[in-house]
Amino acid sequence: MAAMENLRQKLAMAVKSIQWSYAIFWSISTTEPGVLTWCDGYYNGDIKTRKTVQAEEMKEDDDEVGFQRTEQLRQLYELLSAAGEPQTRRPSAALSPEDLTDAEWYFLVCMTFEFSNGQGLPGRTLANSTTSWLCNAHFADSKVFSRSLLAKSASIQTVACFPYLEGVVEFGITEKVVEDQNIIKKIKAFINDPPPQKILEFPLESCPHILDDDTMLEYDQTLVTNTHNSPKNGCFQSHEQSWQFIDDEEVSVFENNSTSSSDCISQNLMSGPSNLWTEDDSRYQCVLSKIFNNTHRLISGTHSTNSYLNESAFASWKSYNGMEWKPTSSQMLLKKALYEVPKMHEDEDDAKNLNHRFSVLSSLVPSRGKVDKVSLLDDAIDYLKTLERRLKMLESNEDRLSKKSHDVQERACDSSYGTKRKASCDVDDLQEECSSDCITVSAIEKDVTIEIRCRWREDMMVQVFYAMSSLNLESYSIQSSNVDGILTLSIESKVFKELYAVNSEDD
Amino acid sequence: MDSSTLESQVRSDNFVTYESPCTLYSMAISSAAASRRRIALGSFIEEYANRVDIVTFDEETLSIKPIPKLSFDHPYPPTKLMFHPNPKLSGDILASSGDFLRLYGVRDNSIEPISVLNNSKSSEFCAPLTSFDWNEVEPRRIGTSSIDTTCTIWDVERGVVETQLIAHDKEVHDIAWGEAGVFASVSADGSVRVFDLRDKEHSTIIYESPQPDTPLLRLAWNKQDLRYMATILMDSNKIVILDIRSPTMPVAELERHRGSVNAIAWAPVSSQHICSAGDDSQALIWELPAVAGPNGIDPMSMYTAGAEINQLQWSASMPDWIAIAFNNKMQLLKV
Numbered sequence: 070m071a072a073m074e075n076l077r078q079k080l081a082m083a084v085k086s087i088q089w090s091y092a093i094f095w096s097i098s099t100t101e102p103g104v105l106t107w108c109d110g111y112y113n114g115d116i117k118t119r120k121t122v123q124a125e126e127m128k129e130d131d132d133e134v135g136f137q138r139t140e141q142l143r144q145l146y147e148l149l150s151a152a153g154e155p156q157t158r159r160p161s162a163a164l165s166p167e168d169l170t171d172a173e174w175y176f177l178v179c180m181t182f183e184f185s186n187g188q189g190l191p192g193r194t195l196a197n198s199t200t201s202w203l204c205n206a207h208f209a210d211s212k213v214f215s216r217s218l219l220a221k222s223a224s225i226q227t228v229a230c231f232p233y234l235e236g237v238v239e240f241g242i243t244e245k246v247v248e249d250q251n252i253i254k255k256i257k258a259f260i261n262d263p264p265p266q267k268i269l270e271f272p273l274e275s276c277p278h279i280l281d282d283d284t285m286l287e288y289d290q291t292l293v294t295n296t297h298n299s300p301k302n303g304c305f306q307s308h309e310q311s312w313q314f315i316d317d318e319e320v321s322v323f324e325n326n327s328t329s330s331s332d333c334i335s336q337n338l339m340s341g342p343s344n345l346w347t348e349d350d351s352r353y354q355c356v357l358s359k360i361f362n363n364t365h366r367l368i369s370g371t372h373s374t375n376s377y378l379n380e381s382a383f384a385s386w387k388s389y390n391g392m393e394w395k396p397t398s399s400q401m402l403l404k405k406a407l408y409e410v411p412k413m414h415e416d417e418d419d420a421k422n423l424n425h426r427f428s429v430l431s432s433l434v435p436s437r438g439k440v441d442k443v444s445l446l447d448d449a450i451d452y453l454k455t456l457e458r459r460l461k462m463l464e465s466n467e468d469r470l471s472k473k474s475h476d477v478q479e480r481a482c483d484s485s486y487g488t489k490r491k492a493s494c495d496v497d498d499l500q501e502e503c504s505s506d507c508i509t510v511s512a513i514e515k516d517v518t519i520e521i522r523c524r525w526r527e528d529m530m531v532q533v534f535y536a537m538s539s540l541n542l543e544s545y546s547i548q549s550s551n552v553d554g555i556l557t558l559s560i561e562s563k564v565f566k567e568l569y570a571v572n573s574e575d576d
Numbered sequence: 577m578d579s580s581t582l583e584s585q586v587r588s589d590n591f592v593t594y595e596s597p598c599t600l601y602s603m604a605i606s607s608a609a610a611s612r613r614r615i616a617l618g619s620f621i622e623e624y625a626n627r628v629d630i631v632t633f634d635e636e637t638l639s640i641k642p643i644p645k646l647s648f649d650h651p652y653p654p655t656k657l658m659f660h661p662n663p664k665l666s667g668d669i670l671a672s673s674g675d676f677l678r679l680y681g682v683r684d685n686s687i688e689p690i691s692v693l694n695n696s697k698s699s700e701f702c703a704p705l706t707s708f709d710w711n712e713v714e715p716r717r718i719g720t721s722s723i724d725t726t727c728t729i730w731d732v733e734r735g736v737v738e739t740q741l742i743a744h745d746k747e748v749h750d751i752a753w754g755e756a757g758v759f760a761s762v763s764a765d766g767s768v769r770v771f772d773l774r775d776k777e778h779s780t781i782i783y784e785s786p787q788p789d790t791p792l793l794r795l796a797w798n799k800q801d802l803r804y805m806a807t808i809l810m811d812s813n814k815i816v817i818l819d820i821r822s823p824t825m826p827v828a829e830l831e832r833h834r835g836s837v838n839a840i841a842w843a844p845v846s847s848q849h850i851c852s853a854g855d856d857s858q859a860l861i862w863e864l865p866a867v868a869g870p871n872g873i874d875p876m877s878m879y880t881a882g883a884e885i886n887q888l889q890w891s892a893s894m895p896d897w898i899a900i901a902f903n904n905k906m907q908l909l910k911v
Contacts, residue, residue, distance in 0.1 A: 382590040382909035383861055383877035386832070399811045399836040399855055402601055402620060402886040403793055406655050407749050409622065411704030411723045413652055414675045441625040441649055 080111040080238070081135060083259035087252055089242040090114035090225065091176050095184065095191045096236035105184040105191050105237060112139045114172040114243065142173060146180045172243060175216075175223035182216070189215045191237040194230040201230045202248040206241070229253065233260060463535075466528060470536040515564045517542055525556040537562060590910040591879075594631055594640040600901040604657040605891035606682075608668045613894055614682070615640075616670055617906055618654035626650045628657065628672065630682070633894075633908060640908070646687045651675055655705060661712040671732075673705040677720050679732060695720075695728045695737050706749050712799070713756040721748035727761055729773065741776060743769060746789075752797040752805065762792035762807050768818065782823040783816065785809055796840045799892075800847035804864075808837045808852075815840055815852050817864065830862055832875050838885060844892035849876075851898055853885035859900055859909065879909055 080092040096108035116138055141164045169177065184192035190213070194201045206214050206228045207221035214220070214228065220241075227246040230239045231253060240256060414424070427442055434449045509520040519542075521533065530549070537544060537560070544562040551557075594617075602618030612632035619626045630646035633639075654672040659682075663669060668682040669690065679690040694702040703724035711717035716733040727748055729738040744763035751761045757773040766785035772778075785792060791810040798804040804827070805818050815830040815837055835855030843849035843861075853859040860875035879900075887901035890911075897908045 380590040380910050381877070383859070383879045383911065386860065386875040386878045388832070388874070400793070400838055401855075401884070402599075403838045404810070405622070406601060406620070406653065407706050407747070407793060410653055410655055410674065411706065411747075413622070413624075414701075414704040441651075443625075 077109050077111055077136070077139070079260045080109065081113070081139075083256045084111055084113045084240060085135075086259060087240070087255060088113070089240050090172055091241050092256075093176075093179060093239040093241075094233070094236055095195075095239060096234075097195075098183070101183075103186040105195060107180045107182065108236060110139065110176065110179070111135065112142060112173060112176045114176070115170045116173070117168055117170050138173075142169075142177050143180070145169075146177050171223040172225065175219055175225055178219060179216070190228060190230050191239055194237045195232055198232050200250075200253055202253075203228045204245055204247065231257070233257075463528065463531065466532050467535050467539075470532060470539060517562050517564060519558070519560045519562065521556070521558040521560075523556055525551050525554050529556060530558075533558065533560075589638075592633070592638050592640055592908045594642075594906045596629065596904045596906065598627075599904050600906055601886055602654045602657040602672070603887045603889050603899060603901050603906065604659050604670065605889050605894055605899060606659040606663075606668055607661055607891070607893045608659070608663045612641075614659070614668070615899065615906070616657045616659065617901075618650065618657050618672065620653040622653075624651055626653045628654060628670075630670075630687070631906075633897075635894075635897075640906075645685050646682065648680070648687050650678075656707045658708065658710050660715060661710050662715050671708065671710060671718060673708045673720060675704060676702050677705060677708060677718065677730065677732075691732075691735050693730055693732070693735060695730075695740060706747065707751055709751050709753050709759070711753045711756060711759075713753075717753075717756070719751045719753060719759050721751040721761055723747040725763075727751055727759070727771070729759075739773065739776060741771060741779075743771065743779065746791075749791065749793050750795040752795045754797050754802050754805075760795060760797060760805060762795040764789070764791040766790050766792055768792060768795065768805070768807055770820065780823065782820055783807065783818050783826065784824065794840060796842055796850070798842045798847060798850075800842065800845070804842075804847075806840050806842065806850055808840060811836055813837060813854065813856075815850070815862075817850075828864060828873060830860075830873055830875070832860060832872075833858065835884070839888035841888050841890040841898070843895070844890055845895045851888060851890055853881075853888040853900055855884045857881045857883055857885060857902070859885055859888065859898065861911070881907065 076094060080094060084090075084092040091110060091112050091114055093110040094108045095105040098104045098106045113135060116134075145164045182189075184190075184195075187193055187196040190201055190203060203209060203214055204227050207217055207224065207226055209217045209220075211217055220226075220228070224243045225241045226244055228239060228241045229248075229252070230237050232238075238256070238260065246252070427445060430449055431445050434445065434452045507520075507522045511518050519537075523529070534544070541564060542562040543564075544560050546559075546561040548559040549557065596617060596619070598619040598621055600617050601620035602616075604616045606614035606616075608614065610632075612634050615631050615633060617629045617631060619628070626649070628648055628650050629642055631640050631642045634641070650672060652674045654674050656673045658671050660669040660671075670680045670682050670687070672678045672680070677693040679693070681688050681690050696702050703722045703726070705720045705722050708718055708720040711719070716731050717738070718730045718732050720728045720730065721743070722728065725742055725744050725746060725748060726740050727743040728740045730736070731738045743761050744765045744767065746764035748761050748763045751759055753759045754770070758770065759773075760768060760770045760782075762768050766787075766789045767781050768783040769779040769781050783792075790812070792807050793810055794808050796806045798806070803819050803821055805820065807816050807818065808814070809816070813831055813833040813836055815833075816826045817828040817830065819827045830850075830852065833852065833854040833856050835857075837852050837854040839853045841851050843851070848864045849861060850864065851859060851861050857880055859879045859881065861877045862873060863876045865873065881900060881902045882905070883902040885900045885902045887899075889899040891897075891899075896911050898911055900907050900909065
């Protein structure tokens, strides 16, 4: 383990000196000759500082923080990969998946990668024994750099690899850095000194192999695409579901292909990484599914504050959700709102006129606040009844008055036939009706002055005017006052022309 | 609850359902600061007598309760409802469009008509209104769109018409404010036009539907990034995303609905998310990428309702919830 520490320290020093994001040492697997697997690494990129406990403890010592973070990432990886085997779970990991930045997630997922000889960037580096420098790693073809989509999600832009001892050293950074041999030299200087013998001693067997003797191959783009979906801190619902998706639909495909011999794996992958899947791959899928199932458990178990993120009513979108959609009439309500409702306002003329009349009616009838037609009609009926009652009342009053006025008119008519009487005299008859009251009527020619003093009562004025009009008197000046219920009325009026004409004729 | 035995609520952790006695179409979420958010629901009955109900949503208990005191009759189905974008403490205001633009004062215990705004001087009738939008920056302004090809800009505080523009060649279907004096409208003539009140003589056509005269039905202007707006076409599953800087060419067409689209709403707090709902019963949330891929854009997430979704509201006053309406139900979905 001393050698391990030593290697990690060298990687740490090297990556810090050039201020890159991470360093990984891929070593040749002891169980699978020629296959490069994760041996060790150092993470030097951005950290989320949500776990303040650890951060505070270690603030004084930047180095320690870095080492501890890398160690925690490794622990988390081991914890996650132990998924599905509850007895082996070690719940003591300092980090949870949602604590990771995108770059850390990239670093962690790299731990699951393996490269056969000539495969992927590390594999080719080993096969060709040359230094590889890849700019725009996040846009690279997946055949050149199989982790390109993963890199994209973590904004890893530049990756460099060179052979070292029994393996390959890889460095990466989130910025674009053009190829610079000085950087490679600098890294090599750090790694080769102190003496390399020590490193030679380090037991490769101690590199953890979570899948034991399973062959892990770089996985196909489909999978990477799904990874790409993922670790935006906290979006673990969509995350979990996209992996579930793989479980459901893709694993079956792998099983169908499980007869493929593992010998031709690398060949298949060389010719095109997505051609054939093998049993090993499907096992790999299972591990990943377990990881993410477990991840989900971890989140719901330990971070209840985060739980609302999982409560969205929306699920990850799938192109086919198994539900057959039956076309109905398209945009029915929307079209009705745009085309038919306006027509309801002003349909054909009848309806328009009807509506028009309703609105005229509503302006005539005192409304009780309701706007529908039924209430409007109800209001109108009530209003009409009220008016009818009032009319009857007025008529009954008028009858009594008009009786007298009838006499007056008769006599007036008679007068036209020679009976000389002044219309004004007849008004005296009114006194009979309200004997307790005082009415004075004086007439000079066509001018008639009426003075009334009586107890006030409703419709009094109206009655007086009805009576006057029935006597063909037209008022031109009215004075009235109502003191303690006594109405004093002074009216000056003229006799209507026609009548006057008749009278004057007589005169 | 006694007066609303017909109405029931289904509770779940991430969505709440409210059932109305009648089909729902128009819907508005209040901006007024309150512990219980008011939501106005307009009925859609194809006759004169319609109603608007006000319900409240309690985010703590995830319950929706009707307030019968605040229900009122509405002549014909309201084509749109909207609350005052920035109400005073003294009282909220609800606006509706239909035969007229109507304003209602909403108090705690009562709702009262404030005004019925008619833009026609010669007639006691106003050309029917298809929609309206309340200007957030200048809340005294409301713009209405009408089947008579015009848009009317009201000063609702004074109750007078500020201006009336012949906006299109055919019926105007929707209107949306961008800034205090800039609005856009869509029409049965298939165009999206942008108007600036400082220059009423001119408008800019920023999109025309590919098949000439395919009507455009709805319009949503991205309030978080005014470069973008979205529109939907008649009988189409597409949501067309427009960038006002590049007229005529849409920047994206979202085509993953399996039926026609009925409603769209931009996210109130993010500039690159939009929600759409359609006849396929789905509400989809889309994240617009910087660059669209060759195979089009997939939605980020989806929700499947029980029937064609007719209405969608995503309000800044309640950004964690999207309101949808289908059949006689209103659902609030946790985002």
